[in-house]
Amino acid sequence: MPSKKLIALIAVITVVPLSTLLWLGWQLLSQDRLLEAHQRQQQIERAVDLVVASLQRSISVSQQRLAAATEDWPEGAVAVTFLPDGLVAQPKSRVAFLPTIPALPEAPPAAFAEGERLEFQQRDRPGALRIYAELAKSSDPAIRAGGLLRVGRNLANPNEALAAYSKLSSLDNTAIGGVPAGLVGLYARCQLLEREKRASELHVEAAQLALQIDGGRWSLPSAVYWLYAGDAARWTDKVSHGPRPSELLAEAASVLWEKRTSMPSSLTVNGRTYAIIWQAAPGSRRALIAAPEFVQTQWLPVATVVASQHRISFTFDDSPGIRRKAADTALPWNIAAASLDPPGHDPNFILRRRLLIAGFLLLVSMALAASYLIFRAVSRELAVARLQSDFVAAVSHEFRTPLTTLVQFTTMLRENGALSEERKRVCYDAQARAAHRLMALVESLLDFGRMEAGARQYHFEQRDCTEVVRRTVEEFRADSQAAGFQIEFHGDGSTEVETDAEALARAVRNLLENAVKYSPERREVEVGLQRGNSHIRIAVRDHGIGIPTHERAKIFTKFQRGEHARTHGIKGTGIGLAMVNEIVKAHHGCVELESEPGKGSTFTIVLPVKG
Numbered sequence: 001m002p003s004k005k006l007i008a009l010i011a012v013i014t015v016v017p018l019s020t021l022l023w024l025g026w027q028l029l030s031q032d033r034l035l036e037a038h039q040r041q042q043q044i045e046r047a048v049d050l051v052v053a054s055l056q057r058s059i060s061v062s063q064q065r066l067a068a069a070t071e072d073w074p075e076g077a078v079a080v081t082f083l084p085d086g087l088v089a090q091p092k093s094r095v096a097f098l099p100t101i102p103a104l105p106e107a108p109p110a111a112f113a114e115g116e117r118l119e120f121q122q123r124d125r126p127g128a129l130r131i132y133a134e135l136a137k138s139s140d141p142a143i144r145a146g147g148l149l150r151v152g153r154n155l156a157n158p159n160e161a162l163a164a165y166s167k168l169s170s171l172d173n174t175a176i177g178g179v180p181a182g183l184v185g186l187y188a189r190c191q192l193l194e195r196e197k198r199a200s201e202l203h204v205e206a207a208q209l210a211l212q213i214d215g216g217r218w219s220l221p222s223a224v225y226w227l228y229a230g231d232a233a234r235w236t237d238k239v240s241h242g243p244r245p246s247e248l249l250a251e252a253a254s255v256l257w258e259k260r261t262s263m264p265s266s267l268t269v270n271g272r273t274y275a276i277i278w279q280a281a282p283g284s285r286r287a288l289i290a291a292p293e294f295v296q297t298q299w300l301p302v303a304t305v306v307a308s309q310h311r312i313s314f315t316f317d318d319s320p321g322i323r324r325k326a327a328d329t330a331l332p333w334n335i336a337a338a339s340l341d342p343p344g345h346d347p348n349f350i351l352r353r354r355l356l357i358a359g360f361l362l363l364v365s366m367a368l369a370a371s372y373l374i375f376r377a378v379s380r381e382l383a384v385a386r387l388q389s390d391f392v393a394a395v396s397h398e399f400r401t402p403l404t405t406l407v408q409f410t411t412m413l414r415e416n417g418a419l420s421e422e423r424k425r426v427c428y429d430a431q432a433r434a435a436h437r438l439m440a441l442v443e444s445l446l447d448f449g450r451m452e453a454g455a456r457q458y459h460f461e462q463r464d465c466t467e468v469v470r471r472t473v474e475e476f477r478a479d480s481q482a483a484g485f486q487i488e489f490h491g492d493g494s495t496e497v498e499t500d501a502e503a504l505a506r507a508v509r510n511l512l513e514n515a516v517k518y519s520p521e522r523r524e525v526e527v528g529l530q531r532g533n534s535h536i537r538i539a540v541r542d543h544g545i546g547i548p549t550h551e552r553a554k555i556f557t558k559f560q561r562g563e564h565a566r567t568h569g570i571k572g573t574g575i576g577l578a579m580v581n582e583i584v585k586a587h588h589g590c591v592e593l594e595s596e597p598g599k600g601s602t603f604t605i606v607l608p609v610k611g
Contacts, residue, residue, distance in 0.1 A: 018364060029357070040339060041322075047310035048322050048337045051303045052329050058299040059277060059331065066279040066288050076294030078249050080256065082285045087257055093216030096246040097225035099257040104175035107142035111135065115150060129154045136164070142174040145181035152188060158196050165189045172218065180218040183209075187228055190235060206235030214246065222254065245291070248272060252289050260285070265332040266316075273316070275299075275332035290332075311340045402434035409434075458500040458586055465497040465504070465536055465607070466529055472505040473527050476512045484523050485516055491529030495536055497609055499587060507583040510576040511540040511603050519544030519600070531609070535589075538605040546597040556581040556591065580605075 066079055071090040073079060078094040080087055086102040089095045112135065119128035132154065135147030145168060152164035169185030176184045186209045193202040210232035212218075213225070220228070233240060243251070252274045255267055267274045267289075275290040290299070307314055314337040321338035329335065409427040413419070419427070470489055477487040508527070515525045522543035530537045547555060556577050577591075580603075584591050587607050595601035 014368070018368070021364065025357075040341075043310065044312055044322050044337060044339055047307065047312045048314070048324060048335065050306050050310065051312075051314055051337065052324055052331065052335065054303040054306050055299060055331055055335075056329070058302060062288055062290070062298070063277055063279060066277065066286055069286070073288075074294060074298055076245070076291040076297070077288055078253065079286060079288050080253055082257075082260055082287070087253065088219070089253065091216060092219060093214065094246060094249055095216070095253055096214070096229070096244070096250040097220045097222040097254075098250065099222065099254040101219040101221060103178075104173065104180060105142050106175050106178075107140065107146040111143050112146055112150065119150075119154065125154050136167075141171055141181075145171045145174050145176055145184075149176060149181075149184060149188065152192075158192060161192055162189055165192070178221075179224055180220075183212070183218050183220075183224075183228060186212065187231070190231070194235070202235055203237075206232050210236060210238070222250070225250075243270065249289060249291065252291075256287060256289060260287075263287075265326050273333075277332060307337070312337050313340055314338075402438045405434040406431055406438075456582075456586070458503060460498050460500055462496050463499050463501050465495040465499065465538070466491050467494075468499070468501045468504055469508055469527065469529055469538055472508045473512070476509055485519075485525060486523060487512065487525050487527065489527045489529075491527075495529065495531050495609075497536060497607055499607070500583075503583045503586070507580045507605060508538065508540070510580050511605075514576055514603075515540055515542035515544065515601075518542065522600075535609055536607050538607070539602055540604075541600065541602040543600040546599055547593070547595040547601055548597055552593060552595065555593065577603075 062077075065073075069081075069090075070079070073091065073094070079090045080095075081090070083102060086100045087098045088102070089098060112132075115128045115131035115135070118124040118131065129151065132147050132150040135143055136151050138144045138147065148164050148168040148171075152161040152168065155161040155164060165185045165188040167185070168188070169182045171181040171185070174181045186205070190202060190205050190209055193205055210229070213220070213229050213232060248270060252267055252269045252272075255269050256264070256276065259267075263276075263278050265276055267276060272292060274292075275295055277288045277290070279286045279288075303314075314335055316333035317336060318334055319336040319338070321336045323337075324331075324335040326332065326334050409431050413424065413427050469491060473487055473489045477485075512525065512527070516523075519525065519542045524543055526539075526541045528537075528539045528541070530539075581591055584605055584607070589605060589607040592604040592606060593601065594604075
């Protein structure tokens with residue numbers, strides 16, 4: 001395993017650049033969000049200016065009509081003219097009453113003094129009636145109106161009185177007690193019909209009275225309006241369910257009259273906000289009172305379309321958002337606007353942020369992958385270095401034994417010249433075995449090197465596999481019997497296979513050597529050969545220490561030796577199984593392993609057989 005210092009160094013080399021990269025990425029994304037917010041702010045600012053401009057154009061049309069003293073206005077608006085002696089509304093029917101009105105001409109009280117003296121003091125109704133009748137024929141409308149009212153009051157015949165009041169109801173340019181004469185006449189007819197209990201006629205007459213009041217025939221002060229309109233509603237059985245539009249506009253006109261000197265741009269009356277635009281005129285001043293429904297239908301349509309196109313909403317108050325003051329825009333209200341899109345909704349910025357995030361993720365992934373590859377490569381190099389060190393130590397140990405034998409027997413022969421011939425032959429045999437072992441080790445290493453380099457030349461020919469394996473087992477049995485091992489071979493019959501007999505024998509021998517090495521207690525080894533339809537299986541089974549599961553994946557890698565080999569001091573170079581694997585692959589076969597720790601292992605060479 002890599003040292004802790006190496007792991008820490010790789011971690012530092014990885015974490016510092018990654019942290020810097022992530023910090024830079026976060027800063028870039030933050031700057032991008034700020035840029036988007038600033039750009040959206042500018043877009044809203046431009047949209048608000050467009051909305052304001054559209055409202056100004058719509059209102060300018062109404063201002064031009066107000067300057068031209070237009071009398072016909074759409075529903076929800078009324079133009080009022082401020083005169084020195086009162087207020088005039090256009091259209092008149094749009095307001096139920098006015099705070100003050102110009103005075104209508106009235107007859108002087110002295111004109112009726114003689115008749116009223118006869119009527120009230122002397123109780124001479126016929127005499128008073130003759131005087132009132134003469135006054136009712138006057139060319140002066142005011143005197144005629146007063147005479148007709150008094151005639152109707154003194155006539156005993158109700159129908160004749162109703163006729164007199166009818167004549168009175170046609171006079172509108174004069175007043176009686178500050179009330180238009182026509183209204184007095186109609187009201188008197190209703191009162192008379194009520195006294196006479198003529199209900200059906202009263203209902204018709206009261207409906208006519210209400211129609212005339214609502215139609216704006218007369219300009220009335222609020223007290224007069226509420227009195228006469230209230231009685232008309234009572235006579236017609238019409239229950240009011242709240243203020244009517246004309247009454248609401250009348251209330252707004254009354255408030256505006258009180259605040260006329262300050263020229264307000266808007267009014268809030270009864271919970272409704274009215275927009276006010278002003279127009280100076282020679283000798284007077286005009287104002288347009290615009291109810292919310294008028295603003296909605298006449299001024300807002302274009303502005304609403306503009307706002308929708310630019311994805312903003314606006315209100316006439318001081319709500320949070322982009323604001324425009326009425327003093328700066330010359331509009332009747334303050335305007336507050338806000339975006340309809342949530343933050344980060346711009347598709348261009350979304351795409352750019354996604355690309356940035358994808359780029360940073362890619363860079364981070366590449367950095368992590370590179371760090372992992374570096375760590376893995378270093379780990380492998382360290383593992384290879386450790387394996388090579390173990391290999392050198394193992395090979396040195398393997399070489400030391402035969403070299404020691406050679407040195408000992410050579411020294412013995414050199415220093416003891418008087419040795420008998422039999423003794424010398426024993427020394428020579430020992431030297432030959434040691435030299436042969438050294439040659440086998442060297443040849444094995446060189447052969448494995450050629451196998452890895454792909455330079456090993458194989459000589460394939462049809463051979464009896466059973467014979468090759470049996471001869472290899474017999475040769476190995478002769479070498480291993482001295483150590484007390486029993487090698488059994490099970491395989492009958494001829495099994496032809498295309499093979500390099502020398503290489504296959506080496507592979508089987510290597511498996512036998514491993515079986516002997518790793519079987520310190522039970523010294524039985526079985527070699528079996530079986531033929532299938534398309535392959536042969538050469539199995540070498542021992543009853544040794546076995547191979548743990550976690551070591552099996554690397555057991556055929558060069559220089560790999562198990563933990564048991566090191567702990568039990570078992571000699572070896574770590575290339576035996578790697579060489580077996582190379583030889584079997586050259587034969588287009590494979591090596592299978594079955595093992596259980598403490599119970600032994602079975603290595604099976606599987607070779608293909610041509611049909």
